[in-house]
Amino acid sequence: MKANEQIPRNALVWILLGMAALLAPHITRLPLWVVAVYGVCALWRLQIYRGVWPFPKRLVKLGLIVLAGTGIWLSYGSLLGLEPTVALLLTAYAMKLLELARRQDAYVLLFLGYFICITEFLFTQDLLIVLYSLLTVWLVTAALVALHQGARAHIRLAPLRQSGVMLAQAFPLMLVLFFLFPRIGPLWTVPVKTHAARTGVSDNMSPGSISNLSKSDAVAFRVSFEGDIPPKAELYWRGLVMSRLQAGVWSSFNYYEVPAAERRAAPVATEGEPLRYSVLMMPTQQNWLYSLRYAESAQAGVMQAPDYRLFRPVEVEEQYRYTVRSWPDAPLAPSLSDWRRLAELRLPADDNPRTRALAQQLREGAGSDAAFVEAVLERFRQQPYIYTLQPPLLGEHPTDQFLFDTRRGFCEHYAAAFVTLMRAGGVPARVVAGYQGGEVNPVNRTVIVHQFDAHAWAEVWLDGEGWRRVDPTAAVSPSRIEQGLEQALAGEGSFLADSPLSPLRYRGIDWINSLRLRYDALTYRWQSWVVGFNSENQLQILQRYLGELTAQKFVLILLGSGLLVLGPLGIWLMRARRGPAMDAVTREYLAFCARLARLGLQRGPGEAPGDFARRAAAAQPANAEVVATVTRLFEQAQYAPAGTMQREAAQRIRQSRRRLRPR
């Protein structure tokens, strides 16, 4: 291996193509200048190839590295965390082009390329991204092959073909390894995503926070029920319970704000068959989980908060699947502790005087807390309240202004106003945020919950009954609950107004919708079986198909599948080389002779074609003419300069073979 091996031009082209393909999926996460660095480095390398510019001097390279590091630090605010690390890697990768002089450099560059492909997977393992990455791996491997095919006059596709063949041959064994390789937990902690946007419902709610979420068509989670799917109007996915109102913002209690005695949820009497379902949640970078009330999960790592919601001690950074059992009718907290009662009744003093007055007036008019709830809902129903994604801004006493003046709001306005009224009337109440409804995918019977299904509602505590769910939005806009946001906003036309290309906007067009749902079902399958494949699935699958797992079986399967894949491959490779090298004309001529032999006319060893033709003419006059033509063609092609008539001659000999007649 000599050190001064040059990089052929073809290989350079493939390398640049591969690099561009590797960069593409990262672009949205990178500062624009990193992309510019790629362009400049590629241009520079091409100019080096053309002999216009020199390779950069060492000092220049050092300067560039320092500059890049500083740039990343300025863009991200730190060099730690996954995003800056990957950005730094990509920048270094681009600049490595300026050092690409020898074969050795190319190897480093291409192997780094494979690694960059992996960094993409750390951000998303979406089916389309994975398919795309397969393409980039193909390109990078083609560059590796081109590196060994030497300089050629034209850019050829041969490297692409060779690498494609090899990757295809490697694929089956990869699957075997993928399913058999033991999945062990992380060996040490690794840099995490620090710049990923938190998605989903946030832990505080002010006017506008839910309606902002409603502009997104991203999937929040998918649910698959073991039994029947409950009606849409019953699907209230509880995520957060917000009991505190401060400066117009609703928020939940921190763990430490709750007295020690209150930190465990009071036991709930569960009766009857629960709903069983599993939720596949997309990463949110937050730690609460969504479930129907009243939910319990036997899964390790899922915990229950005192307000009967589920959460994880760590944030959901990757997609996460959990299984839940829910008893929708179980009474929640029939008795309320003093601390809890106080907490759920607290209102900031001197706020919203008109609301307080209204609450007291309605409470006095109603005979009971339950009647009071009904009276408030009745008021929402009777008076001209409007459900809209575009509510007007509110001023100093927001609830007063909303209830008496503007009367236009989204679910968070109604939920907040309702809870304020309840508390002012002496009824413990709180805001619950999460998602409502979802889209049932008929292809695989999952419920797809999108971000625009985000919703806020209320819970009031009634003596003897415990916490009861009340949704004031349902009073204002029943279609929101029964049919979903799109129908509720049909008059306004504001559903996904900011994303005109979202396929969800075209649910009315049948084929688009069916395509979308099919793709979603595929995604669900992909996410749960491939991306979510873990040691549990692995054990289940292996035990189902192999019975008891032993080391022997394991080794046997590995070896067996290896032989099964590599054996035929080896035979194919070896067979392709067997047989003497011969040109097409000779091959066709020999095939012609073989055909004649089957007709009873064997060409003797070393018998010249001319002699054989004369003998054939005597033995089989019927074929004399054909044999003479073929022999003439063969001899002419043998002595003609290469590339003049050989192809045509071979073709004509092949055609003549069919004209041979049996005796």
Add this chain to the structure above:
Amino acid sequence: MSYAPEAAQAGTAPGSWRERLRRRFGAWIKRRIPPARSVTLDQRRIFIMPSRVGVFFLLCLAVMLLTAINYENNMSYGLTFLLATLFIVAILHTYANLAGLGVHAVLARAAFAGQQTEFDLRLERGGRRPRFDLRLAWPESNEQRINLIDADSEVLRFYCPVGRRGWYHPGRLLIETTYPLGLLRCWTWVDLDLQAVVYPQPLASAELPGQAAEAGSGGALPVPGAEDFDGFRDYRGGDSLRHVHWKGLARGQGLQSKLYAAHAQSDRWLSWEAFAGLGTEQRLSHLCYWALDFERRREAFGLRLPGVEIAPGSGDGHRDQVLTALALHGVERSA
């Protein structure tokens, strides 16, 4: 990486374990790949191991696997395994790139000591599969890199610097390839049973002792044009191409050589005894010089060495015969 099995390196103590190891390896490979003029590479002759790049690649895979484990990222597992099996598949492809290749010795050209000898060999593709990135070299020769894509075979020429008079053995020819991915090095050492004669280095002497009576020959200075045309005869192997009667050939008279009569009538003899008192090598070098000198002047001459006598004659064939005799004086006929 290009370790030559038989090229004994100067400076290694003969009894050292490295030397012993080298000898044993040499003996083993001689049994495994016996010398032959024509070789088709098969599994007996082909070795395959990860190249240095391949080891680096495996290290990269280990880092990828660690990433996959630590991030519990299934697609990273997938890619790592895909590349690992790609490595395994590459074993077969790299092997197939070398297997079935035919190597045939064509010729070994004689050379003077201190110059370069030439070895020609023919590489045959053997099968329809194109061959890429083949590297061939003898331990001391230049290297040749070649792709056999469209051509069925190709003749390659190697140059080896030669040192001492006698037989020169180039050792074993290394044929290696890392195609298609550079991760594996597939190689073989074949002994093509080629050896080149190394003539003594010509060494001028003022005059040829015992022939000093020849006046005006000018010692070391050649005398051009000192020959007369004498007639034609049928071409014989060994006649100089310069003497072929090309015009006659063009007229269809067949291949004929022009005969020249040396102007000196008496046959000249180059004699071992003429340089009595000098060392063997020096004697041979002087004889070599004079043989070339006579040949240049187209004078017939004979050679007398202890145990060897070559009758006077001239022409390329005669010259080669004389030089070979000088080269192999005191050397076993074949090694």
